[in-house]
Amino acid sequence: MAKKRANASPAKKPPAKAAGASKPATPKSAAAPVANETAPVANGTAHAPNGVPAAAVASPAPSAPPAATGPARSVTIRVPASTANLGAGFDTLGMALGLYLEVHATCLPIHSTDLIVDNVEYAGNDPGTIPADPRANLITATMLDMLGSQQVGKRVKVRVSNPIPLGRGLGSSGSAVVAGVVLANWVGECAWSVQEILEKVVAVEGHPDNVAPSLLVGWSRPT
Template sequence: MTKRKELHDGTPFTVSVPCSTANLGPGFDVLGCGLGMRMSVTCTFPESDKGLTVSYNGDSPHTVPLDPSRNLITRTAIQTAASFGQLLPTPMHVAIENPIPLGRGLGSSGTAVVAGVVLANESLGLGMDTQRILDYCLAIEGHPDNITASILGGFVASYKREHPDPAPPKEETIEYKQNYSTLYPDVPDFEAPPCNLGKHLRLKVSPKIKFVVTIPEFELQTKLARSVLPQEYPKADVIFNLQRLAVLVSTLTSDDAKDIDPAVISEAMHDRVHQKYRQHLVPGLPEILSLSYKTLPGLLGVCVSGAGPTVLCLATDNFEKIGQTVVDIFGKHSVDEAPGYEKQKGVKGSKKVGIKASFKVLEVSAEGFTVSRG
């Protein structure tokens, strides 16, 4: 729902958005979870004639465009404003602080899209509620799992509706009509998406469970990871995933500590829909996915985070050893073994040099995006 407010009064504000993991094994394009690593975007309104400007500090700075028409956050904000027939207020400077690794399966693009939609909402006083923000993010990003987790935080299940509600009519300002195509010739006009485009359910997860994410130093583009998936699946594989998805959700959300059973969770995190088709894209993945609670106490289950190459381990204890074990497995392999990998500047990867990786122990982010002023 949208309820218009007054145009922003020039007070600086900061949008904070959590990263996310998705799929959790059998929950392909269904399950997502917001995690405790956050991107922040601070908007200030300086006295200058520079219009809309961008600065960036964080992961892979050489890959992040500072042109507002090409930067994913500001481009999203420009398009969101355009759907209301408006231009972003200027002069405005957008300062991005981003610890989230790009192109590694931790929802970096979804996080950026959420930040962009919220930026437009706040700077123009568009008055969009959480559901309407979700509509815009889904229209731009496409997949609900990461997006919903970053918007709401926590453990979520979500889907896109087949028959959403009509979008409201667009009302264009004179300034927009006269200046949009001149200011942003490379950003196509954007129409408001349908209403109630996505549905979600926020689930609880035991506070005893933490997420050990091991991040290798190479990128894997989502487009490539999706391109290797089949168009059709055997009935047996679909049933396999549905059975495990039901058990996994029930187990992770149970109030009974006895239900946190590694024997059950490890099997319930098995998958036949996406991971087996992507194993050749992530060197060492077959060995990593075979890790067991029997040899690593505290480990509950292992899966690829999103499209990869980051690996996610659910655990209740022994976090450092679990993370280091995955790091060591990556170190036995080379990025040259990964077809179509995106090599970062300064990252060494050859048949003689193992893949460098690091791990973080993250908790579930209790809240989704936030906005602070002043």
């Protein structure tokens, strides 16, 4: 058997480090930017999970909200629950009830033409099912849809207190739509009449049997 030939060349030694030579620094990865909860609303159309089109597509959030240009205004909107399950008047007659959705809103004029809406604060029935995203929350999505492409130039904070049970025939969605349209009227300083507001809430909800008594606060026979 032939003998394996040894490698005649000596193994190369790594070059010696020069005295005082320092190890090159390993570059540190940059920290990921923290997303701001408040996003400006740009023109466009988004659809909330509940099917309400929201005239809002959030553009990348600024590092800081625009500076205020004037004093804040506040409002509390109270909208009653309703029922249209009234025997022979089923889905024809509607009646307001003594259970109220409350929406507390603060509006601040800003150095911008955008409408900036903070995440919605919610307390009440089924909190895990109510989105905080203003583009998905039925109240604020309705407000954004109503204001459309208007150059509002305001920042809005919304807190909701809702004792109305969801999905129990007490008009919880109708109350939210009424609150959203009334909120849009206030934020946009639109000066809509009660009749105009009624037409808008019916257009969003699709039927007047719950929203009409919630808006008009009493008995309602839609025509």
